[in-house]
Amino acid sequence: MxxxxxxxxxxxxxxxxxxxxxxxxxxxxxxxxxxxxxxxxxxxxxxxxxxxxxxxxxxxxxxxxxxxxxxxxxxxxxxxxxxxxxxxxxxxxxxxxxxxxxRKGPLVTDDGPLEALGVAPDDVELQYLKDRYGADFNAAFRDALAALEPRARTLLRMHLVDGMGTARIAEAYGVDRSSVKRWLATAREWLLDQTRVRFAARVGVSMPELDSLLAQLRSQLDLSIRRLMAGGPT
CATH class of the missing domain: 1.10.1740 (Rna Polymerase Sigma Factor; Chain: A)
Known part of the structure; x- marks a missing residue:
């Protein structure tokens, strides 16, 4: 029929x-x-x-x-x-x-970049810094991430949470891959710099030891961003 x-x-x-x-x-x-x-x-x-x-x-x-x-x-x-x-x-x-x-932040308010960072058993200094300043450092990072300009935040979400490659993102924006890579690198550096500034403002001093925390954050930055944007540990 x-x-x-x-x-x-x-x-x-x-x-x-x-x-x-x-x-x-x-x-x-x-x-x-x-x-x-x-x-x-x-x-x-x-x-x-x-x-x-x-x-x-x-x-x-x-x-x-x-x-x-x-x-x-x-x-x-x-x-x-x-x-x-x-x-x-x-x-x-x-x-x-x-x-x-x-933008409201993760449900677990203590979640932050330092939870993603492992500490070697003999690294007493870094463990002390995490214990002493972890809450302030995490808050500084969350504030910096929330203050990220919209395009940078969208790019990081596409790349780190949705798993989109730079070629796919470049096609969506109508640019070449080098532009996307540059935008992502700029967003990461801005986050690190703003974390430094906001942490110093919270604790009231600019600590030389902060470089140790920032170095650790840099090594796990993408994981830290993904944890917060996805709303918690992955």
Whole structure:
């Protein structure tokens, strides 16, 4: 028996999604001009601020419009059941809520970079510094991470939490890999510098011993960032 056509499929949106998945420049431009503003408006109706919306939409682009290895872009999962804007809106809302929850900090308030750092049994000095100044150092790092500018925070989340390679991130931003690597390196150095500044402000002195803590933090920086952005130990 012949099947009747499925009238609930949004054919135009489905064609647009398929064209975007293939990397068609006109289709991608149409998505940005027609669909993304609708998604952004939906975020605004849910009281998502502009900065958070920008972060969520950038992650959305990287996840759904850029291929991951041999896998096609995830926008191919759209089957035309309902408007494309509604399909993307739900993902954007989840991403935005994740960003906002991340900014509130981890549920375990003592969690911080020093918990990721091992100490050799004979390193009495470093163990003393962790015991004496660990809480202040962790707080300084959390404050620095929270103060990171939005693009840098988004890049670190993509790379360290979502596991996106620099090539995939570069494609999402329309730049070369060297730019992404430079942005990530700048974000890491800013975090280290701001941790130093904020720690000194908390304890009221600039300690020579702080270099020992910062050296340890540098060696495990990505793990420390991932722990806090993911909301706890991994």
């Amino acid at each position: 012949a099947k009747f056509p499925e009238t609930d499929v949004h054919g135009a949106d489905l064609a647009l999604a398929r064209a975007c998945a293939s990397g068609d420049a006109t289709a991608l431009a149409t998505l940005e001009e027609r669909i993304i503003p609708q998604v952004r408006a939906a975020l605004k109706r849910r009281d998502v601020d502009d900065t958070t919306a920008d972060e969520a939409l950038q992650v959305l682009r990287a996840r759904f419009l850029v291929a991951e290895g041999s896998m096609p872009p995830r926008i191919m999962e759209y089957a035309g059941r309902g408007p494309l804007s509604a399909w993307l809106r739900m993902t954007a809302l989840r991403l935005a809520w994740g960003v906002m929850n991340e």
